[in-house]
Amino acid sequence: MASSLEADLENRVRALLGNTPAVREVRMFGGLCFMRNGNMVVSTMKDGELLVRTGPEGREAALKRPGARPMAMNGREMKGYVIVSASHLGDTALREWIALATVFVDGLPPKP
Secondary structure, eight states: OOOHHHHHHHHHHHHHHOSOTTEEEEEETTEEEEEETTEEEEEEOGGGOEEEEOOTTTHHHHHTSTTEEEEEETTEEEEEEEEEOGGGOOHHHHHHHHHHHHHHHHTSOOOO
């Protein structure tokens, strides 16, 4: 079950991404992953953090933004993703992170 911070973030992300056929929600990475045309955009994480898909080219610039840190899985950094701390996810910042991820994902081919 999602923590209250995570549930709040899920609702905020849902409101920003909208309810369209292109967007669907899938439970993975221990949170709720928001997909657009079959590609992951963002995922909520425990404690209200956000996993953001930046793409490999956008990762370094994203890491310079407040609250961002590398995403690692099994000790290996994932080059196309960053994690943003909950304390840096005000309304404006959340909108900007989702916009950044959406621009990257919209450049990918759709998946079934």
